[in-house]
């Protein structure tokens with residue numbers, strides 16, 4: 001096991017720049033999840049750590065040692081591919097023992113290692129099968145098994161669960177978490193499933209367009225997104241965002257469209273008249289009967305999820321989403337009042353996108 | 358229960374296939390038929406599907422009294438060496454084209470394509486001129502050299518398409534597992550490309566086995582003649598000994614058949630794999 005230090009790492013294919021300088025330190029034993037939209041460079045970064053992709057500039061250190069020019073085989077890491085990449089002509093046992101055989105590990109040790117891994121992953125009855133005779137979930141477990149038979153310095157996962165159905169994904173998510181708690185190995189996990197990111201990570205690294213947007217604990221990112229990108233990316237249904245103007249008067253307010261004024265908890269550290277974006281998560285929007293304090297709104301759509309209800313309300317020319325655990329709060333066509341609790345409001349500078357306060 | 362209309366369609370389908378097979382195999386049948394027809398019946402019986410009296414005399418003559426066994430041996434040496442050398446080179450080359458980007462790749466591929474564009478007849482004189490001072494005319498090695506040169510480009514493209522069909526992830530996984538690139542190639546990729554290699558082997562073997570033009574032009578003595586050239590020796594100025602010629606032809610089919618029987622398991626896999634994966 002080892003820590004991983006990434007210093008100003010850049011990647012370009014010819015003149016196309018993919019990563020624009022990534023800095024990241026991953027502690028020994030930490031589980032870090034990289035999230036971001038498709039094409040933002042998550043896989044590229046992971047593959048650079050693995051040694052499958054050249055590093056255009058910058059430095060990657062694994063356990064303190066610079067690995068920029070080291071072949072993948074000398075980096076002592078394990079990787080689980082999205083496609084699983086099982087060797088089709090080898091049995092499950094041979095797939096799992098391949099890395100140990102390459103290292104000329106003693107036969108008894110190999111046998112012990114693979115039977116240990118097989119037990120952990122309930123693969124024991126499948127050891128003599130070829131990959132093509134396995135289900136998707138079983139293949140996924142073999143891919144995991146192949147990674148854990150040796151004790152590498154770090155585990156890399158590139159969307160390992162994205163080919164499984166929702167239920168199995170949920171199950172394997174739990175398995176991966178347990179496995180990490182057992183082995184305590186440094187892990188970097190790429191996904192664009194935010195539930196996976198939230199549940200698995202010690203720390204989340206949110207990326208967009210080749211740049212790290214925010215690094216922090218899952219709840220950190222959720223509760224205090226550093227910018228509009230993170231605010232919009234984390235959370236489902238997504239955060240409501242309304243553009244407006246900041247006013248210093250009356251202890252800090254935001255003027256939204258159609259003269260609607262939303263009070264803030266206190267004056268914000270920005271100039272009067274700044275263009276701002278007000279963000280509020282749907283589960284924090286309060287919906288009540290009209291007449292109560294709040295903004296007049298018309299319910300335009302009700303989406304029951306079983307778990308709760310998503311309400312879409314039109315107010316001040318915008319679509320306001322609210323999430324409620326209760327059912328039957330309102331029906332389509334109802335006139336309601338919506339309000340935004342001051343301590344739940346996020347404020348962003350519209351021009352720069354970064355968080356205010 | 359098969360409905361009558363479906364049955365009719367199936368029958369028509371089968372009949373069409375049968376017709377095609379009959380058409381394709383008829384020359385082979387005729388080859389066998391003539392090879393067992395005694396000389397005195399060849400012209401006297403008219404067109405008959407099977408001679409009234411069959412004989413193996415032609416075979417006996419070809420094997421015992423002609424240079425045919427020698428031609429046969431030469432062809433065997435040339436075709437087998439060509440097939441193996443080409444498959445080896447094209448596997449390595451095809452892998453490089455499939456997996457690496459390197460400077461000049463575009464031009465190398467372009468040049469390889471260019472070599473496939475010329476009618477071979479145009480090249481005979483220059484090749485003869487080049488090989489003759491090297492002492493490679495009239496020799497089997499010269500012939501192998503020429504066959505290899507002409508088969509490598511196409512075979513390389515063929516192998517490239519097989520490698521393209523194998524996901525890159527596999528060798529990357531192997532390299533992360535601790536293999537060098539070459540080990541990943543040998544232990545992971547190569548076993549998966551066996552069908553492709555069998556197809557290439559078969560293709561090149563057949564091409565070399567039946568090649569006539571270069572064999573005819575580059576070889577003048579009996580010692581280094583291959584079997585297609587040998588076949589022509591049954592054509593003399595005054596007559597063509599069809600019976601012996603056909604017997605020789607039948608014999609020449611045998612190694613090709615055996616060869617394909619050996620690789621057919623891989624070949625079928627290989628051809629279909631190539632078909633779906635491009």
Ligand SMILES: Nc1ncnc2c1ncn2[C@@H]1O[C@H](COP(=O)(O)OP(=O)(O)OP(=O)(O)O)[C@@H](O)[C@H]1O
Nearest residue numbers: 013016018036037038039040041042043044045192
């Ligand atoms: N060989 C290449 N040549 C040029 N551009 C490439 C190459 N490989 C990847 N890219 C580009 O790099 C960018 C980042 O790709 P990457 O695979 O890292 O994205 P990702 O974040 O993993 O996305 P996804 O979530 O879809 O897997 C993409 O825009 C992609 O088009």
Ligand SMILES: [Mg+2]
Nearest residue numbers: 042043044158
């Ligand atoms: Mg990716």
